[in-house]
Structures are given as C-alpha cells and as structure tokens.
Ligand SMILES: [Zn+2]
C-alpha cells in the first residue's frame with residue numbers, strides 16, 4: 001500500500017485532521033502576502049481576468065509544502081503541475097472538497113484585498129485631483145496690488161496689501177471669485193482696450209465692495 005492509499009484508508013469519510021490548520025495557515029500566508037498580491041495585480045494590468053485567482057494557488061502550494069515538511073505522514077500531492085495536478089491526484093479523496101472550500105475562501109479574501117486596493121486607489125486619485133484643482137484655484141492674483149495671491153475662504157477675501165472683503169454671508173469660493181473677476185473683465189474688454197482698475201469701496205451701510213473701474217471709458221461695476 002503506497003502512502004496515498006494508506007492515507008485514504010485512514011481518513012476516508014472524515015474531515016481531514018489537517019484541514020483547520022491548513023486553512024488557517026493559508027489565510028495567514030495570504031494576508032501576509034498582500035504586497036506580493038498587489039504587485040502581481042498591478043503587473044497584470046488590463047489582462048487581469050475576473051474570477052481567476054492571482055496568488056491563491058501559490059499560497060496553497062507553499063503552505064502545503066510547509067505543512068508537509070512538519071508532518072511526514074501527509075501525502076506529497078504537490079507536483080510540478082501545481083494546483084491542477086493536486087486536484088487530479090486527489091479526485092477520489094474527500095480532501096478534494098476540503099481543498100476546494102479552502103480555495104474558495106482564499107479567493108474571496110484575495111478579491112477583498114483587491115477591492116480594498118482599488119477603493120484606496122480611487123480615493124487617492126480623487127484626493128490628488130482635488131488638491132491640484134485647489135492649488136489652481138488658489139492662484140488668484142490680487143487684482144489691486146497684482147503681487148500677492150488672494151487668500152480666499154468662506155469668511156473673507158484678503159491680501160497682505162490691505163484688501164479685505166467680508167464674504168461671510170455670500171459663500172464666495174475661489175472659483176466663484178475667479179468667475180466674477182473674469183466676467184467683469186470681459187464685459188469691460190468688450191468696449192475698451194485699456195486696463196481697468198480694481199479697488200475696494202468702503203460703504204457705510206454694508207461691508208466694502210470690490211469695484212472695477214476704468215478712467216478711460218468710465219466703466220464702473222461691482223465685482224462683489
Ligand atoms: Zn493685494
């Protein structure tokens with residue numbers, strides 16, 4: 001009787017005694033192989049076919065070899081053909097179902113690692129693009145001094161040169177401010193080629209306004 005048959009007669013019809021240990025250790029090994037999995041996943045790129053495992057079969061092969069080196073009674077089922085060869089050899093044994101269960105569990109965990117990675121990647125990309133947009137929006141040069149960038153927040157617009165406009169009740173975003181500036185500029189440019197001047201007009205009744213005016217064509221308008 002060879003090792004395989006002896007093994008079979010011992011455990012026929014029962015859950016293999018190594019099942020829980022093997023399952024747990026495969027799962028640990030998979031969790032510890034997160035960077036290997038993600039490296040492989042990134043290398044696969046677009047060719048990644050859904051439904052196929054990425055490193056599960058490797059993990060199961062490695063762990064079986066490790067388990068077997070500790071327990072010589074376990075059959076050496078892992079040939080050069082990897083998982084498929086193992087399944088072929090085991091076809092007539094109860095272990096097959098056990099291995100398939102473990103493989104399924106590992107594959108769904110592998111999938112959850114990939115999904116988590118994809119979610120993080122998406123979040124990162126959204127964050128980066130929002131920062132880039134934000135930086136772009138922050139680059140509004142002060143229209144009165146033409147030197148500093150305006151500090152725009154939900155309470156006020158300010159510049160070290162002294163420009164200060166309370167915007168607390170108007171919810172002026174950097175983008176909204178830029179649109180206001182651009183629309184007033186283009187409105188003036190429709191009739192006049194001279195550069196307009198921006199200034200802050202103090203108003204006793206309400207908070208100061210940012211004005212745009214032109215001495216050449218007498219254009220005068222409130223920006224905000
Ligand atoms: Zn300024």
Ligand SMILES: [Zn+2]
Nearest residue numbers: 192214216217
């Ligand atoms: Zn003008």
